[in-house]
Amino acid sequence: MKGLVQRVSKASVDVEGREISRIGSGILLLLGVEQGDGQTEAKELCRKILTYRIFPDDAGRMNLSLLDTGGALLVVPQFTLAADTSSGTRPGFSRAAAPDVAKKLYAHFLDLARISMGTERVKEGSFGADMKVSLVNDGPVTFMLSAR
Structure with missing residues (x-):
């Protein structure tokens, strides 16, 4: 299980021209599920994302997590994160x-x-x-995290 974590000042998702989700300050997570993933991987990745220290403290250093800041989380399923891009010019899934x-x-x-x-x-x-998906990446701050 993989997650592309983006610290955002705001993010939203539209489907068929209608907004279905919106957050302010927090994390936009693009979540990819791979073969062999299970509840253990979901639990580990969730723990990592919620406690990953990517928000600034009073000194401006990345020392605070999403749980520390009280920010929001927008989770978007993204199967293309599981793509094999090791050869050729077309991804395999x-x-x-x-x-x-x-x-x-x-x-x-x-x-x-x-x-x-x-x-x-x-x-x-x-x-x-x-x-x-629309977002304002704050920083920009973007990380790829994995449960494995």
């Missing part, structure tokens, strides 16, 4: 989890985040939809 497995693990990840942060601070994209 054989590493990606099957859609039914990925959808369950995406939902499990959201449940874990909501248990830790509260339901009002965790927003989501739409699994399998053609989404338009």
Whole structure:
């Protein structure tokens, strides 16, 4: 399981021209589920993301986590993070989890985040939809995290 973490001052997701989710300051997470991932990987990645210290403290150093700041989390499913780009000019997706497995693990990840942060601070994209994601990357600060 992989997560592209972006510290944002705001982010939103539109589906079919309608906004379905919006956050202010926090993290936009693009979440990729790979074959072999399970609840253990979801739990570990969720823990890492919520406690990863990428927000500035009073001295301007990255010493605070999302849990420390009280920011929001917008989780967007992103199967292309599981792409094999090692050869050629076209990505392969054989590493990606099957859609039914990925959808369950995406939902499990959201449940874990909501248990830790509260339901009002965790927003989501739409699994399998053609989404338009807008964001203002703060910093810019972007990290790729993995459960493995």
